[in-house]
Amino acid sequence: MTEARKSPEHPAKVLVFGAGNFGSCLADHLGDSAHDVFMWSRSARLVEHFNTHHRNPDFLKDHEFPACIKAVGPEFPSAELVRTMDVLLFAIPTQGVRETLTALKPTLDMDNLPLLIFVNKGIEIGTHALTLDIILDTCGPEVAKVATFLSGPSFAKEIVRRQPTSVSIASLSPEHAERASDVFHQPWFRCYTLDDPIGVELAGALKNVYAIASGIADGLGFENNTRAMLITRGLAEMTRIGTTYGANPLTFLSLAGVGDLFLTCSSSTSRNYTVGHRLGKGEQLQDIIDTLGSVAEGVSTAKGLKEVIDELGVSAPIAAAVYEVLYEGKVVAERAKELMSLPPMQELELPCAGKKAKILMRKLGIAE
Numbered sequence: 001m002t003e004a005r006k007s008p009e010h011p012a013k014v015l016v017f018g019a020g021n022f023g024s025c026l027a028d029h030l031g032d033s034a035h036d037v038f039m040w041s042r043s044a045r046l047v048e049h050f051n052t053h054h055r056n057p058d059f060l061k062d063h064e065f066p067a068c069i070k071a072v073g074p075e076f077p078s079a080e081l082v083r084t085m086d087v088l089l090f091a092i093p094t095q096g097v098r099e100t101l102t103a104l105k106p107t108l109d110m111d112n113l114p115l116l117i118f119v120n121k122g123i124e125i126g127t128h129a130l131t132l133d134i135i136l137d138t139c140g141p142e143v144a145k146v147a148t149f150l151s152g153p154s155f156a157k158e159i160v161r162r163q164p165t166s167v168s169i170a171s172l173s174p175e176h177a178e179r180a181s182d183v184f185h186q187p188w189f190r191c192y193t194l195d196d197p198i199g200v201e202l203a204g205a206l207k208n209v210y211a212i213a214s215g216i217a218d219g220l221g222f223e224n225n226t227r228a229m230l231i232t233r234g235l236a237e238m239t240r241i242g243t244t245y246g247a248n249p250l251t252f253l254s255l256a257g258v259g260d261l262f263l264t265c266s267s268s269t270s271r272n273y274t275v276g277h278r279l280g281k282g283e284q285l286q287d288i289i290d291t292l293g294s295v296a297e298g299v300s301t302a303k304g305l306k307e308v309i310d311e312l313g314v315s316a317p318i319a320a321a322v323y324e325v326l327y328e329g330k331v332v333a334e335r336a337k338e339l340m341s342l343p344p345m346q347e348l349e350l351p352c353a354g355k356k357a358k359i360l361m362r363k364l365g366i367a368e
């Protein structure tokens with residue numbers, strides 16, 4: 001990018017939880033944006049290496065980070081450190097969010113809360129909780145009402161190369177979404193705000209399941225038509241599931257929705273796509289997880305999602321097929337054939353679209 005970075009009017013003190021691919025890539029982005037950045041890791045080896053060499057020994061290994069970023073850990077950040085922060089950024093897998101927030105809660109000054117930004121994309125195993133629910137359970141409604149969620153098509157390794165990137169940022173509090181956008185926004189990193197955190201969270205979590213499906217199809221040797229079908233029908237399933245949660249169906253057309261779905265379903269950079277591709281080629285799930293070296297949230301999300309769609313009675317045949325391949329030992333090629341053998345159905349059956357159409361059909365005397 002030729003455009004110079006914009007220095008923030010008010011540089012923020014930011015503590016990033018998680019020093020994996022995304023935590024360290026966002027620390028890099030914020031450090032380069034003239035914020036004062038700390039990054040917590042549970043690994044003493046990583047902390048020592050990062051502070052000495054300005055490189056992450058485990059993730060984005062080729063990248064040199066700005067010397068201003070300080071790694072902290074392995075002990076959990078102290079109340080003294082947390083209370084000096086303007087922003088807490090959570091870049092840990094969804095299954096670790098409850099544990100992290102439970103440890104964090106006693107360190108928070110509830111009268112002077114920092115801005116809390118979450119970037120994980122998944123559903124909690126066992127509870128089906130979204131991160132907003134986990135925040136509510138662990139930190140209470142005062143924190144949940146102002147928490148913000150950053151999501152969208154954003155591979156870590158492309159962000160550190162300053163590839164033009166855009167994301168959605170959502171919160172129940174529009175003011176806090178704006179504040180988070182101000183922290184991140186740069187000429188190479190555009191932020192768009194939304195007031196639908198549930199839709200944004202669901203979109204980010206669910207696209208990972210469809211990325212596995214898309215990878216499976218490619219691994220089986222299917223081509224472009226098949227991928228376009230999976231992306232489009234995946235979007236229909238995501239939107240149907242989202243509207244049952246009260247999410248705005250338009251959120252699924254955002255960067256966090258179709259933007260990230262398209263990215264993750266069509267690139268071998270995606271870990272979720274890679275899991276699917278290797279399954280399609282005949283590898284065993286456990287072997288893939290053991291050698292991936294990084295989290296693929298779709299694997300755990302597929303489990304929670306299956307329970308959700310069964311409970312709500314929502315039609316989501318692709319998500320159900322991914323679950324059966326991952327957890328019930330269904331043969332991928334056979335399950336793909338079964339999906340294609342489903343009877344024909346109406347293409348769009350969103351509850352909201354249905355409501356409007358029914359009024360018109362009543363006026364036309366076609367329906368009661």
Ligand SMILES: NC(=O)c1ccc[n+]([C@@H]2O[C@H](COP(=O)([O-])OP(=O)(O)OC[C@H]3O[C@@H](n4cnc5c(N)ncnc54)[C@H](O)[C@@H]3O)[C@@H](O)[C@H]2O)c1
Pocket residue numbers: 017018019020021022023042059091092093094095096097099100119120121122154155156157293294295297
């Ligand atoms: N990598 C990307 O391009 C990308 C982009 C957007 C969003 N995300 C999302 O960000 C989240 C993190 O992904 P990532 O790519 O950094 O994963 P990663 O596997 O590269 O790193 C995860 C990091 O979190 C740490 N961790 C795991 N459990 C923890 C716990 N209980 N407490 C504290 N730390 C814990 C791990 O040690 C590791 O350092 C995921 O939800 C992912 O979907 C990733």
Ligand SMILES: O=P(O)(O)OC[C@H](O)CO
Pocket residue numbers: 121152153154155208211260263264269270271272273295296297
């Ligand atoms: O590597 P994946 O599949 O976790 O995808 C990473 C991000 O979610 C892309 O936006």
